[in-house]
Amino acid sequence: MPEMNIGDFLVYLYDLLGWLLGVIGLHSSAVSLLQKLVAGFVLANFAMLTPIFTIWLERKVAARFQDRLGPNRVGPFGLFQSFADIVKLVIKEDITPVGADKVIFNIGPVLAVMSVVGIWAVIPFASTMVGTDINVGILYSVAVGAIGTLAIMMGGWASNNKYALLGAFRTVSQLVSYEVPMIVALLVPTLLAGSMRMNDIVAEQQVWFIVAAPLAMMVFLVSSIAEVGRAPFDLLEAESEIVAGFHVEYTGMKFGVWMLAEFVHAFTISALAAVVFLGGWRGPLVDQYPLLGAIYFLTKTYVVYMVLLWIRVTLPRVRIDHMNALNWKFLVPLSLAVLVVTALVGKAVPADVSAGGRALVLFLSNVALAVVSISLLAGFSRKLQAVEQVSIDSSGAGG
């Protein structure tokens, strides 16, 4: 047997499975189909079961932020709280409201989970450890993620509830709007790596793309928080305005499946950010031990997840017109500007400059762009404040 390192171990297992199935006498195409099924099953298990941990983490960390203890009764440090919640949700009665469109009502949550879990098919854990490395990875992740919008619209529409319908309308407006800066922000790493394949993008990051494209990463993070629909962009749920938005009529495990979709989505977005901007599985000694890459990747993912959590517990919910204005009047122009600047500066730098030098030049151009856009924004808001001040003064004089 040739010497085998840890990274190839999974490949070895995969081949072993294929060999075993071949021995039983299956046709080779059936063998490869079964191999893919097993691999997909394991991957989907990972994506689906992570929330059991991240929900606990989220509640615990959010509690600490808010000077509370968080779950601490079920198991050590409340670690088994999520299991208790799952059992509770499963044994709750499932209620479908009168007049609901039953088929669509039931498809909604399932489709929401499918859309976010589907993204994991292209996310590389390590150079040898990726579901499938299709050549349009980034575009695929955006396309599959967009199905979630449809799922929410289905759930909200089929519930036969006005609040749910309002929530669904808001959702479509928000998710559809924030898709534009998100995709444009993803164009920047595509342009830098010259490929849409996830593994190529990771391999190209001798210097992490967060250095060469910090603004693109910022735009991506903000717009993907909006895509997930958590605070400060949780207008689609908005407990105090439209009770719970699109899932107000969902009870029991169906509600649990919506929650599952949201938590998987948040984790998926962190993973995408880690892959595209933070160098994915890159780290010291990865060349010798590819499996080490999975540890680096997961560490980076959790770091991004913590940042999302931090933003979530810190900022209050934005108003809906501010939400739209932030997207169309700030993030979209900014993301287009980042794309143009990156394209022009990237070509202006001579080809024989090292990767580090190129990243540095791009970083400086990003800083310049940030200064320009912030000063523009400051001028704009000063003008707005002056107008408001005038209107306050005049109303005060009249009354």
Added chain:
Amino acid sequence: MAHEWLFVGLFLIIGIGFPVIPLVLSRIVAPRKPHALKHQTYECGMETVGDTWVQFKAQYYIFSLVFVIFDVEIVFLFPWAVAYRQLPFFAVLEGVLFILILAGGLVYAWRKGALDWV
């Protein structure tokens, strides 16, 4: 190539199957005691007035129109971004020009007041 997409297809089917398992489990385990009041539409205790699927003015409908334009154009930018390294400077400039035309559309919508809360 086809094999890669086969995995995607299988994976999406698994992705559908996974959330169905707890739903089916819940259907088996959970109690079912239907009651007319329980199945009413939830509106914080109020009785629902009229049909749910009413027509109302969504102030943000215009955004979806702007979005359609942007989304279609962005698809054209992906091949440009992938080919960026092989492109001569002139071709990159053409891509930039394309983005600027797109930005022109945004400015037009902005000046027309399409991006404001109407």
